[in-house]
Structure formats: C-alpha cells, structure tokens
Amino acid sequence: MSVWRGLVGQDDAVRVLQKAAESELIGSHDDSDGMTHAWLVTGPAGSGRSNLAFAFAAALLSRGPADIEFTTAQVKARTHPDLGTLTSEKVIISIEDVRSLVTSSHFSPSVGRYRVMVIEDADRMPERTSNVLLKALEEPPARTVWILCAPSEADVIPTIRSRVRSVRLRVPAVNDVARLLVETHGIDAETAERSARQAQSHIGMARRLATNEEARQRREQTLSRVFGIRGVADAMQVARQLSDIAVEDSKAVSAERDEREREETLRNLGVTPGAAIPPALRSQVRQLEEDQKRRATRSVRDGVDRIFTDLLSAYRDVLVIQLGGKQELINREFNTEIRSAAQRMRPDDVLVFIEEIAIAQKRISSNVTPLLSLEALLCSLVH
Template structure:
C-alpha cells in the first residue's frame, strides 16, 4: 500500500510526481550543477536550481514550454520529465483529485519511505498535522491576503523532521491579484528546502507571473468505471450503487462519494430533476425556482452543519470551556470570529449547492438532446430514462439547446453574485416557454 493507491484515473500525472519524489530522495540526489533543470520554470530563482536533481544520470530533459508545463499527455518515460523543482501547479476540473494528488506528493516528500501510506509521517500528512506541512484552504469565496502572508512567512522556516517543508494551497484561483503578488515574491526566492504545491482548475485562473514560476501538471477527468471501482474498494459500496453514483456525478470523485453513501443527497438530486421535468408554465417555473433554492439550502446545511458543530466543540475545548458552560467574556471574541467564518462558509456552500443543482439540470437536458439527435452516447440519468424519453418527444432540439444555454448563463450570474432566486427564475422560465409549442399540440 502507498499514498498513490487512493488516486484514480491519473496514472500519467502520478508517474510524474513519483519520479520527482524519487529524484528528490537523498540516495538518488545529484549535485545541482551536474543536473540542471531544463524542464523547470525559466525564472524560478537560485533556490530552484539548488533544489533540482535528475531522476537518473542519463535522463534526457524535456522542454516544458513557456510556463513550465510537464507534458503529461506525451509518451515520455518518467525519468525524462520527473526532475524535482521547488514549485508545482496541479490543474484539472472539479472532482479530478487535485488536492488528493497534492497531498500524496507531499507524503512522498515528507515520508522517510517515499510515501508508504502507513507510517507516522503519512498519517500526519493525511490528518494535515505534519510539522513540515503547511496548508491553506478556504471554504469562503476568496483567500484573504492575510492568510497568504501568514503562509509565506511560515515558508521561510527550515524543515524540522523531514527533508522538505511543503506548502499546499488548495483553490489557488481564489486569490485576488494583490494577494497573488504576495505569493509571487515567495515563489521567486524560496528557501532551498521549501516546496510549493498549488491547485487550481486551470492555468488561466492564475496570474501569468505565477504560472511562469511553477511547473504545471494537468489532470484529466477520470472515467466513470475508475471512479466506481474506487468507491467499491475504498467505501465498500455495491457495484450498482457505485456505478450509478459515478455516472450521475459525472466522474466528480467527491460528489460520487456523497451520492453513493448519502441517501438524502441522492433523494435531493432525484427531486431536482423531477421538479424541472414538471414545469409547464411561467408561474410553475417561479415555484420550481423556490423549491430548487430550498433543496440547495438543505444540501448546503447538511454539508456544513455537522462540521460547524465539531469546530465549535473543538474550539471551546481548546479554550478550556466545558460543554454546556457559558463562554467567559474574555473568550467571546474568539468564538465570534469562528461563527463569522462559519457564516461565510455557509454562503460559499450555498453557492456551491446551487451550482451542483445547475450541473445536474445540465446533465438532464444533455440526455434529452442526445435522444432528440439519436446519439449513441450513454445517458447520465438512466434511472429516469422513460421520463427523459417523454420530454425528448415533446420538444425540439433547438428548444433543448436554448435551455442548456440558459443554465450556463445562470451559473455565470451566480458566480458573479447575482441573487440566486432571480437567476434560477430566469433560467426556469426558459424551460417553461418552450412548453407552448410542444409537438403534441401541433
């Protein structure tokens, strides 16, 4: 067993990081002057040169392009692009396993056995408590500049028990330009034994100056079969449930896990599709928008409620406050800060819940369009195939495309802080409008 075993559908990216971790091991390390990092960032600074080693003495370096991107999709051996460097960027669509791969790489760098998955180092990385691991993740809309400044300051410390100090930033795309410039200074002149691992949906989500100082590894969407096998192996889910969850989550690993293990989440998704299919008029669309918003709120609360309670209990315990005891006046400011953070997280969680609903609706109308065009592609929502067939018979492909466009517009509006109710109503009215010229009425 190793830290790489829990990853799925990313064999080429895993090969890159395993080779990099192996090249960074003391036994295989070579002097930096003997093995220049030709594939690394062009302007990474002297620290990157000191950190860089070759995977083997006879390895042939591969040019990484203008932003240092590792050619993961190319047919190169691990040694040809597996040299270690001081900063990495893992990109890929939501649910592709960006953060999982980042922590697997961190374990491989911090573990004395190269990422065995069972030692104290690996367990500490999994729990995010390793003394040489610093993590910046957020449940809010943006990462604050103070959070980045604190992380950058801690990156200057030397490793305490391992070869490296590893800094992980999840959702690095949530940094404003001013915040990104704080990180840029750290990437330009990092300490010799500090490794940065950033995660983002795509390279375009970061500033060009950041991209020029990292080595990028792009992930692909894992297949539904790969995700289903992971659910069976890791979560003990039966084959039928795992395959349905993987398919309906569209290979989003986190969402597939939730659908496979949470009956209420599956029920909310099923109701979402039924609500959309039942729209017949503009007033019905308005009522449906209100119902979908209720479902999104219920989903968001289910995700955050348990975690909020655990955080509050842990905080009070660390402050020495017993369960049921009133919080002393001097400690109330700290509890208030926690509550404010939880409120901001709830706002972000609601936005994510609405976006999940819109993605589910997009899969619904995608299936309808496939039937209308007589495509042989496999539908996503097989459980309601008869209802989808009826909807496909009653509408034209042009109408279905218009609905899918309105869903895309709604997702953009919500990402720009347009009121969710108005966004959902405008989108669902588009669903109601084609109902007048249905084929059955012609």
C-alpha cells in the first residue's frame, strides 16, 4: 500500500514530498531537495491540497512499510496521536483555535519520528491569527512539522511565506480524474468522464456527481433554470429556487456526516447506541451539535459558490461558441441552450455576466446573504 495512492496528476509534487519524507528533518527550508519543518501546499480548488497534505503526514508518521497501512488509516480518521489538525467550517479561523494547535505542537512525538500539524485552510487566518502561527514557525520544536494548505502563496502573509517551502499543485486532467473514479469507485467510463468534465477536474465534486444522482439532477436544474431567464420576475424566482437547491444540497451533504460524527462521539464517550446521554456528557454533545449547525451555515454558502462555478462554466461555453473557439464545451449536455444563449446575447454581455459571477463569489465570501447575491447576479442577465 502507498500513502500517495489516489493523488491524481500531481507526480511532481508527490516526488518532492516523497523524497523529503525519506530524509532527515532539517531546520531550514533552503534545501530544495531535503526535509524541512514547514510546508505550504497550494493549488486551485479540487486539486487535492488536503489529500496531498495528509498523505505527506502519513508518510512522515509511518515507522516503516509494515506500519504504513495502519498509520494511513489513523491519519484518515484523524486519530493518530502525533497528528494535529485544524479545519475550519467558518469564514475565518479563530485565534483561539490556532493558539490551541500551537500549544499542542510543542508536545514530543509519542510513537513516531515527528509531530505533524496540518492547517487545511490557512488562507482563512486573519493577520492577527497568522502572527500567532508565525511565532511557532520561527522557533519550531525539534521534531515538529507544519503543513499548511491554501489556494496560492499570496493567500498567506509574507512573513509566513518566507518561512515555509511551497509545493504547487495543478488542475488534473479530466481523463485522469475520470480514471480515478473508474478505478476507485467502479463508476462506468461515460459517467466518470461526464462528472469529471462538469466538475472541471475538481476531484471531490466529480466524485459526488458520479456517485449521487440527486447532485447531478440539482446541477441540471440550476443550468436549465438560469438559461430560461427572460425577465426580472424570472430572475427573482430562479434566485429563490437556486437558494433552495443550495440548502437541499447542503442538507444532503451534511446529514450522513453529522450522524456519523454523533455516533462516533457517543461511542468515544462510552454511550451505547439508543441509550440516554448522562447529564455529565450532555454539554459535549451540545457542543458537537452547535459545531454542526455552524458548519451547515458554511455548507450552504459553499453550495451557492458551487452554483456560481457551474454558471461560470456554462457562460464560458457560450463565449466559446460566440468566438468560434476550438475548446471543448464543459457542458455538452446543454448544447442547445448554450447555442441559443450565444445567439441571444452579445459577447460583451457574456463577459459582463462572467464578471458579475466573480463579484457574487466575493460577496458570498464576505458574508452577504446567499439569496441577495443570487438575486443581484441573475438580474444582471436581464437587459
């Protein structure tokens, strides 16, 4: 078994981290071929930043070939005693969370060579929070390794960038993602190709489209309704419908995960299935439920952002038709609607709408209400 299995189209990055994992830890990030105490994994959404970070963590924590499968399972479950993680479902990572992780980073490794700390969304740290992490990177414990993930180097403050070694990921090819779906999930080749193409090589979204019929239907509904907008009343109605779709999608994603987390929490607390929760443990269960509610709010916003991404791909296709481009359409299944929009709209109008999508994405990240963002965007389609 290899910890790097399932990482698609990232051979160069895997080669760097694999070589580093086989080296001894050094105190500087200047040696481009060796191991260092702080790493930054960057790449676009869906490129596999987190997957690569945790594969690297498993390689660092493993004590040898005989241990690799067990260590990988522990890292996947986030239960390895020498692994610390920080994943925020909120808009920003709190300073308290980072302080807690920094404190635990000073513990000595208990079973392996290293103590590994992973921050999945380092771009969500405000400057004040980043400065707390900076102190840990400036004076790292001898056997602690930090792995940060962000879309780009520009998404972390310059002082942190200067103290990490960057590994850049690229968008994998559609065929590579499709092959992964076939090999790991037994998806038929046609569905795998369509899902990878429509997800624009976003591995997680491609997997979901390939394995979830309801997710595919929601995407089709989104594009069909937006292509059908002809007036302001249509735009407002479709905005409400898309907001509802995002909520439904969020519930579908969260329900199974929330139940699994609850069962695991109760099991760890020693509560048998179906038994009443002792009063002394109810505060911990309430905390879990509150965390899940906060995550659900973030999940709805992520769902709206995915809608924006799907619309961006659709109107990119419209522009390709208008300009006579040779690029393959992402949404071939909507060929009729795309060509109709290409005849109805001017290229300038399409470019303006694409710019409006980018503005809407910024509004969502700034906590603007999803419905208001959708209404403003879709009304810009009406001329």
